[in-house]
Amino acid sequence: MIRADKISLDTIGKKVENGERLNLDEGVFLYQDDVPLNEVAELANMVRERKNGNYAYYNINTHLNPTNVCVYRCNFCAFRADLRDPRGYLMSDEQILARGQEAVDNGCTEMHIVGGLHHQKKFDWYVNVVKILHDAFPKLHLKAWTAVEINWFEFLTKKSVREVLEVLRDAGLGSMPGGGAEIFHREVRDQICEHKADTGKWHEIHRTAHEMGIKTNATMLYGHIENAYHRVDHLIRLRETQDVSGGFQTFIPLAFHPDNTELAELKKLKKPSVMMDLRTMAVSRLMLDNFPHIKAYWIMLGIGTAQTALSYGADDIDGTVRHELIYHDAGATTPEVMSVEDIQRLIVEAGREPVERDTVYNRVIRDPQNMSQWTTGEPLEVG
Known part of the structure; x- marks a missing residue:
């Protein structure tokens, strides 16, 4: 192992070229x-490019946040509401199914489902969200419930993680998002979300x-009270x-948006700079040598920075990310939906080849006569 006082961009570059793993100090x-970002x-x-060639992937997806009422009070969150808060809402089955119909009509292949942990709703309600959507729209992939929600379902039911996931999978769950990771190191996690899943x-x-x-996917929330050590520790x-388990598909670095959050008021925090966004993207790709994909989430980064991140x-x-609420409530100024044409254009402008994928990274083949109709093609893994 290279000693910390002997680390240089040159020594790191040789390891990367040889496909060797970087350590925490690196x-x-x-x-x-003072390490040149370029x-x-x-x-x-x-x-x-070793892993994915010149491809840049996108999908046609929609978000569903069935409730914003939440028992937890994470101080970085602008989305949650108390039970009697005028901002609080709870979607009915009819509203949920209408959102599913809208997704299918617009050619979506995926619905991303996350929300608050409602004080008065039992596990069956969350299962029902998945079940009614899957029964009505069986072709729509349901990427549902973060690890924080699964942990809450454990508490509600006294079932094991496996038992909870078995119930959800039987109801129609296809995969899981990566939210709730925030920052893993205890000295940060205890300050920003001490009560939720550790x-x-x-x-x-x-x-x-x-x-x-x-x-599943994985995330990291950066640009608040953490430092470089905490970020790299998180990645490792x-x-x-x-x-050990090999099931992560994509890592998504999430830039902290301070607007309307208690954490920003307490710490006088500002949004991370573009340079921080791009450096975090690059370091993440270098550290996560066993992750197939790294995502530039345009909702949080902004369209220009996401394009550069390619x-x-x-x-x-x-x-396309229809109906995203969580980060827009925290001050994201990006559009609430982006057209396929715009996504393809920004990818081409970045010098990449746009490829539509489904949730588990198979090529999507569209009917040119009816773009809302699609079939699944071959897997898209390259390296």
Whole structure:
């Protein structure tokens, strides 16, 4: 192992070229302001093209947040509401099914389902959200409930993680999103979300899902009270879980949006800079050598930064993202939906080849006579 005082961009570059794994000290080194970002980007791009060629993936998807009422009071969240808060809402079955119909009519292949942990709703209500959508629209892939929600369902039912996931899978769950990871290191996590699923539980839930053949994603919320050490530690913990269970598909770095959050008021925080966004994207690609994909989530990054990120390690730009509420409530100023034409254009402008994928990274083939009709093609893994 290279000693910390002997680390340089040159030594890191040789390891990347040889496909060798970077350690924590090397990851922290890459976050230093005096390490040229363009050179870090070149290394990240090397890994990105080794794994995914010149492809840049997107999908046609919609979000569903069935309620914003939540028992937890995470101080970085602008979405949640108390039970009697005028902002609080709870969608009916009819509203949920209408959202599913809208998704299908617009050619969506995926519905991303997350929300609050409602004080008065039992596990059956959350299962029902998945079941009624799956029964009505069986072709629509349901990516539902974060590890935090699964942990809440454990509490409600006194069932094991596996038992909870079995019930949800039988109802129609197809895969899981990666939210709730925030920052794993305890000295940060205890300050921003001390009551919800802890780091060990988050990883246990994802490992169990992977053992059951359920693919999942992973995230990291950065740009608040954490530092470079905490970020790289977070990435290494994800990498270690992936070594064991192998079911993570995509990593999504999530830039903290401070507007309307208690954390921003307490700490006088501002949104991360574009340079921080791009450096985090590049370092993530270099550290997560066993993750197939890195996503530049345009909702949080902004369209221009997400486009640039396609040269900083990202190979995926998410999708049309209809009805996203969580990050817009926190001050995201990006559009609430982006057309396929605009997504394809920004990918082509970045010098990449746009490829529509489904949730589990199969090529999507559209009927040119009716673009809302589609079939699944071959898997899209490259490297």
